[in-house]
Amino acid sequence: xxxxxxxxxxxxxxxxxxxxxxxxxxxxxxxxxxxxxxxxxxxxxxxxxxxxxxxxxxxxxxxxxxxxxxxxxxxxxxxxxxxxxxxxxxxxxxxxxxxxxxxxxxxxxxxxxxxxxxxxxxxxxxxxxxxxxxxxxxxxxxxxxxxxxxxxxxxxxxxxxxxxxxxxxxxxxxxxxxxxxxxxxxxxxxxxxxxxxxxxxxxxxxxxxxxxxxxxxxxxxxxxxxxxxxxxxxxxxxxxxxxxxxxxxxxxxxxxxxxxxxxxxxxxxxxxxxxxxxxxxxxxxxxxxxxxxxxxxxxxxxxxxxxxxxxxxxxxxxxxxxxxxxxxxxxxxxxxxxxxxxxxxxxxxxxxxxxxxxxxxxxxxxxxxxxxxxxxxxxxxxxxxxxxxxxxxxxxxxxxxxxxxxxxxxxxxxxxxxxxxxxxxxxxxxxxxxxxxxxxxxxxxxxxxxxxxxxxxxxxxxxxxxxxxxxxxxxxxxxxxxxxxxxxx
Numbered sequence: 288x289x290x291x292x293x294x295x296x297x298x299x300x301x302x303x304x305x306x307x308x309x310x311x312x313x314x315x316x317x318x319x320x321x322x323x324x325x326x327x328x329x330x331x332x333x334x335x336x337x338x339x340x341x342x343x344x345x346x347x348x349x350x351x352x353x354x355x356x357x358x359x360x361x362x363x364x365x366x367x368x369x370x371x372x373x374x375x376x377x378x379x380x381x382x383x384x385x386x387x388x389x390x391x392x393x394x395x396x397x398x399x400x401x402x403x404x405x406x407x408x409x410x411x412x413x414x415x416x417x418x419x420x421x422x423x424x425x426x427x428x429x430x431x432x433x434x435x436x437x438x439x440x441x442x443x444x445x446x447x448x449x450x451x452x453x454x455x456x457x458x459x460x461x462x463x464x465x466x467x468x469x470x471x472x473x474x475x476x477x478x479x480x481x482x483x484x485x486x487x488x489x490x491x492x493x494x495x496x497x498x499x500x501x502x503x504x505x506x507x508x509x510x511x512x513x514x515x516x517x518x519x520x521x522x523x524x525x526x527x528x529x530x531x532x533x534x535x536x537x538x539x540x541x542x543x544x545x546x547x548x549x550x551x552x553x554x555x556x557x558x559x560x561x562x563x564x565x566x567x568x569x570x571x572x573x574x575x576x577x578x579x580x581x582x583x584x585x586x587x588x589x590x591x592x593x594x595x596x597x598x599x600x601x602x603x604x605x606x607x608x609x610x611x612x613x614x615x616x617x618x619x620x621x622x623x624x625x626x627x628x629x630x631x632x633x634x635x636x637x638x639x640x641x642x643x644x645x646x647x648x649x650x651x652x653x654x655x656x657x658x659x660x661x662x663x664x665x666x667x668x669x670x671x672x673x674x675x676x677x678x679x680x681x682x683x684x685x686x687x688x689x690x691x692x693x694x695x696x697x698x699x700x701x702x703x704x705x706x707x708x709x710x711x712x713x714x715x716x717x718x719x720x721x722x723x724x725x726x727x728x729x730x731x732x733x734x735x736x737x738x739x740x741x742x743x744x745x746x747x748x749x750x751x752x753x754x755x756x757x758x759x760x761x762x763x764x765x766x767x768x769x770x771x772x773x774x775x776x
Contacts, residue, residue, distance in 0.1 A: 291327040293319060293542040296549060297334040297379065297521050300360040301345045304367045306611060306623065307546075307578070307585060309595040313608055314575065314617060314689060315544045316373045320743035321684050330537045332525045333368065334379035335361055338497040339514035353496045357382060370599050371608060372746055379525035381517055387498050389524035390517055394489070396564040398502045402448040405503060408488055411437035442492040445503060445510060449486045452559035456480065459558070465568050467554050468687070469618040472547065472574040476554045487556060489516045519557045523566075539567040542687070547620075550574050573687050576620035593625055602632055605745035606773060609636065609693075612744060616690045633775050640700055640737060641773035644752060646707065647730040648759060652766055654716045655727060666729040672702055673736050680740055689744075696740045703733045731756070748772050 295315045298308050312333060319331040337357040346356035361380060368375065379386055397403050413420050413430045420430060420437050428436055457480050459465040460473060467473040490500045490510040497511035522543070526534035545553050550572075558568050580591045598607045610628055613635070615621030624631075676699045683692040707730070715723040735756060742749040755770045 288328040290537055291322045292330045292537040292540045294332045294522050296545045297336045300335040300337045300357045301341050303363050306593045312373050317743045331376045333375035334521055336518040337382045338517055343496040367595050370596050372604050377525050379521045386524040389528045390498050390520045392529050393520045400563050402563045403445050406446045408444050412440050413437040444488040445490040446486040447489045449559050452562050453480050456558050466571040468573050489513050515552055540569040543569050543572045547574050547577050575617040578621045578623050580623045581626050605748040612689055613693050629776050636773040637775040643700055643704055644734050647734050650712050651727050665732045669729050
């Protein structure tokens with residue numbers, strides 16, 4: 288069985304998960320489910336980045352030790368993922384022993400290769416970003432993402448020899464050997480490489496909350512592996528790198544799913560480190576856009592942080608999955624219109640797919656007691672439309688365009704609704720028209736297609752629908768026994 292290894296970014300454990308975190312995980316989950324249906328041996332990784340200055344500060348502010356703090360955050364993430372039916376294969380935490388062991392093995396490869404050197408760094412450091420920033424990128428002296436003034440620091444660090452690998456990375460990106468999608472994200476990375484990006488720090492001085500850097504001449508415990516160098520290795524350690532069976536079976540990653548704000552780390556830093564370690568590069572990095580909520584950046588101050596569990600309690604897990612993934616093309620920056628969730632739920636789910644399936648099944652039961660003449664054909668125009676939709680749907684999935692795939696399905700739903708109104712099965716039944724069987728058979732055919740297509744997006748509801756259809760075909764559904772997928776709010 289052919290393998291498929293996909294990953295989400297491991298989220299920074301500085302607080303509770305919100306819909307921004309859920310978006311990437313949901314995106315990966317839908318793709319994982321689709322590949323499973325295609326017969327692939329899927330390994331889907333998830334996890335948390337639990338080291339660094341920001342974590343230490345958040346824990347102190349909370350009156351907790353860092354480990355206690357991240358343990359609680361991990362519980363919240365796992366609860367959200369379970370609530371949203373995100374079925375990851377494994378969950379990695381950078382504070383785990385298996386991760387720390389793997390990180391040291393990996394960094395040693397870079398050290399033995401001669402790609403780590405001692406140096407000194409002086410510049411501006413944003414704790415919120417866990418990254419050094421350039422003064423020209425500040426707005427009124429503040430980090431544009433966190434609206435805080437970065438710290439001016441000077442410290443001894445160890446640096447990774449990034450410049451050594453930039454020409455090869457550039458060639459691999461250009462040739463598509465290292466595939467970065469969409470194309471504008473690829474071009475952004477090529478522009479960064481052309482801008483003479485410097486070697487990057489692989490350690491921090493004096494930071495206690497992290498994996499100690501055991502190499503070089505620094506006193507023990509003085510240098511800690513920089514959080515980004517630590518975190519990226521999770522894609523290996525979750526596979527029990529370097530000698531685990533999962534590592535031998537699944538590496539390299541077939542797909543990294545990340546947000547645009549961390550593209551540089553995954554598309555430039557990470558490949559360079561892998562080259563140094565003598566490991567194969569990921570096959571593709573899919574970069575989704577950033578988004579606002581009702582036109583505003585998510586912020587505790589603004590009060591527009593949305594808890595995924597609260598959404599699931601109001602709309603149900605499957606509906607929440609749909610509401611988040613159907614907002615805009617993931618390749619673009621977009622706006623989550625949370626203020627229109629109820630309207631969208633009612634129009635697309637309750638009045639849309641839910642009503643179509645209910646109408647179709649009810650007519651089969653009422654007009655034919657659930658028994659359809661299997662010899663009857665499917666209406667040619669609907670069969671043609673289904674084939675056309677399936678082709679577009681499959682192509683969009685292969686290119687990880689989930690918004691577009693959903694749009695294909697809902698276009699088919701509207702067309703099937705139109706078919707019902709045109710053919711008027713109720714009139715055919717009243718007139719005892721023989722065409723009724725063909726129409727009902729066509730509706731069942733269309734319904735099954737819709738259920739199959741929407742399965743990766745809304746797995747629980749579509750499983751209910753499939754079970755209902757299976758019973759219907761066996762004549763086990765009684766008159767008046769409704770499916771009731773999505774009730775209006």
